[in-house]
Amino acid sequence: MKFFIDTANLAEIREAKEFGLVDGVTTNPSLFAKESENWRTLAEKICQEIEGPVSLEVVGTTAKDMVQEARELVKIGPNVVVKIPMLLEGMKAVKILKEEGIETNVTLCFSPLQALMAAKAGASYISPFVGRLDDMSSEGMELVEQIMTIYGNYNFATQVLVASIRNPVHILQAALLGADVATVPFGVFGKLAKHPLTDIGLEKFLADWENAPKK
Numbered sequence: 001m002k003f004f005i006d007t008a009n010l011a012e013i014r015e016a017k018e019f020g021l022v023d024g025v026t027t028n029p030s031l032f033a034k035e036s037e038n039w040r041t042l043a044e045k046i047c048q049e050i051e052g053p054v055s056l057e058v059v060g061t062t063a064k065d066m067v068q069e070a071r072e073l074v075k076i077g078p079n080v081v082v083k084i085p086m087l088l089e090g091m092k093a094v095k096i097l098k099e100e101g102i103e104t105n106v107t108l109c110f111s112p113l114q115a116l117m118a119a120k121a122g123a124s125y126i127s128p129f130v131g132r133l134d135d136m137s138s139e140g141m142e143l144v145e146q147i148m149t150i151y152g153n154y155n156f157a158t159q160v161l162v163a164s165i166r167n168p169v170h171i172l173q174a175a176l177l178g179a180d181v182a183t184v185p186f187g188v189f190g191k192l193a194k195h196p197l198t199d200i201g202l203e204k205f206l207a208d209w210e211n212a213p214k215k
């Protein structure tokens with residue numbers, strides 16, 4: 001499973017990269033709104049920092065606007081994947097962009113039928129938002145499971161990119177289901193490495209080492 005980092009913060013991207021954990025980046029308008037730097041300058045820096053795919057989202061809501069924006073966004077870097085919202089107009093845009101060789105990530109997916117449409121339109125990635133479903137007492141991972149089944153039934157090439165991840169269990173479940181990618185907030189990366197028995201074990205090893213004969 002590939003790990004993308006879900007942030008527009010360059011310092012977070014650089015730090016996660018040092019752990020060898022960043023195969024790509026996903027951003028969205030809300031993530032850029034948290035940063036102080038001009039979004040385009042920042043997007044260029046992110047594309048230079050990371051070799052893998054960097055998702056940048058359109059803000060238009062008609063196919064015409066989305067396609068125009070997408071053509072501009074891909075000028076930012078060779079690794080740009082254009083994020084398109086899961087709308088009927090979005091599906092039109094995905095189809096046109098695929099014909100132009102532009103990669104797309106269909107975002108804000110909350111149902112398996114939306115994912116089926118995105119795959120048929122030719123999306124490169126589908127982003128089911130598991131955390132936002134869990135937040136409203138739904139079962140986000142059921143959606144991922146259904147998408148994996150549908151895509152497997154028909155051998156769709158669209159990659160399943162599990163998004164809106166809130167905790168390490170989401171990543172475990174996504175990996176067990178065979179999802180292609182998990183896009184992970186920086187804070188959750190840190191939690192992946194933690195286990196209390198690791199900390200207790202290391203403390204004991206270091207204490208015992210003090211007593212080991214050194215000569």
Ligand code: E4P
Nearest residue numbers: 006026027028132163164165
């Ligand atoms: C995915 O590409 C989105 O940027 C992101 O995962 C949304 O997560 P949120 O629900 O925490 O905003």
